[in-house]
Amino acid sequence: MGTDKRDMSNWKQGWLQEERSSFQGWDFSALSGRMEEEELPWDYEAAVRDYIRGTTGNLLDMGTGGGEFLLSLSPPGGRTYATEAYPPNVELCRKLLPPHGIELRQVFSDEELPFADESFELVMNRHEAFSVREVHRILKPGGVFITQQVGGKNNRALSAFLLGDGAAPEDDDFCLEPVCSELRSCGFTVIEASENFPLLRFRDVGALVYFAKIIEWEFPGFSVESCYDRLVLLQQQLERNGYVESMEHRFMITAVKR
Numbered sequence: 001m002g003t004d005k006r007d008m009s010n011w012k013q014g015w016l017q018e019e020r021s022s023f024q025g026w027d028f029s030a031l032s033g034r035m036e037e038e039e040l041p042w043d044y045e046a047a048v049r050d051y052i053r054g055t056t057g058n059l060l061d062m063g064t065g066g067g068e069f070l071l072s073l074s075p076p077g078g079r080t081y082a083t084e085a086y087p088p089n090v091e092l093c094r095k096l097l098p099p100h101g102i103e104l105r106q107v108f109s110d111e112e113l114p115f116a117d118e119s120f121e122l123v124m125n126r127h128e129a130f131s132v133r134e135v136h137r138i139l140k141p142g143g144v145f146i147t148q149q150v151g152g153k154n155n156r157a158l159s160a161f162l163l164g165d166g167a168a169p170e171d172d173d174f175c176l177e178p179v180c181s182e183l184r185s186c187g188f189t190v191i192e193a194s195e196n197f198p199l200l201r202f203r204d205v206g207a208l209v210y211f212a213k214i215i216e217w218e219f220p221g222f223s224v225e226s227c228y229d230r231l232v233l234l235q236q237q238l239e240r241n242g243y244v245e246s247m248e249h250r251f252m253i254t255a256v257k258r
Helices: 005-020 044-053 068-072 087-096 132-138 156-166 176-185 205-214 228-241
Strands: 035-037 059-062 080-084 102-106 120-126 139-150 188-196 199-202 244-247 250-257
Touching (some): 005 228, 044 120, 044 139, 044 250, 132 176, 176 188, 199 205, 228 244
Parallel strands (some): 059 080
Antiparallel strands (some): 035 199, 188 250, 199 244
């Protein structure tokens, strides 16, 4: 059965509306039920909760986003700090975090964190860029760095399908072993390390449009207008299969400063 022009017009109008949707913090609740991620074989949240319970000194959440995840951990007030670089999230966190005894500091460079040497017993990092040297500097000896990262192959095949030559390139160096090697060479002992390639499924193409506009570093220059023909192909694929699929890339490392 061919595609009706009226259907295509309705698709496009819906996609354009998704493209214009606002986004704040790091809250993907608008995609609840429309986007599904395979579960990872580890539990970052459970791991950081265990380390928080065992920490008596200061702790840091790097790249806290809108602070939602950090607040869900109920971290100890008065000795919890957070960093964030994205200005809208900085303004949001300046309102949300201080009432919970959490101090926010804006960062402008991964190579210059606004903390003194050996300030923390625990540094948490979920999906935030980091300098191994700087994390080592701000941790006390015996301090723990625990991070879950988005690897260099994340969503790259889908990006290439939509954007062709303008797609985000794969980064073969940003994966588990090279990062573990850098940590070890900088004075860390890696105590846990895992890598996984979970599938991400979109149940409607509008959800993909919303997602691609937010994750602009993986879908640079994406717009409904420029990618319209490809979006139509994905819509047709979705109607056959019930979803559009993308491969993600995650790795998690726990390391101790020697």
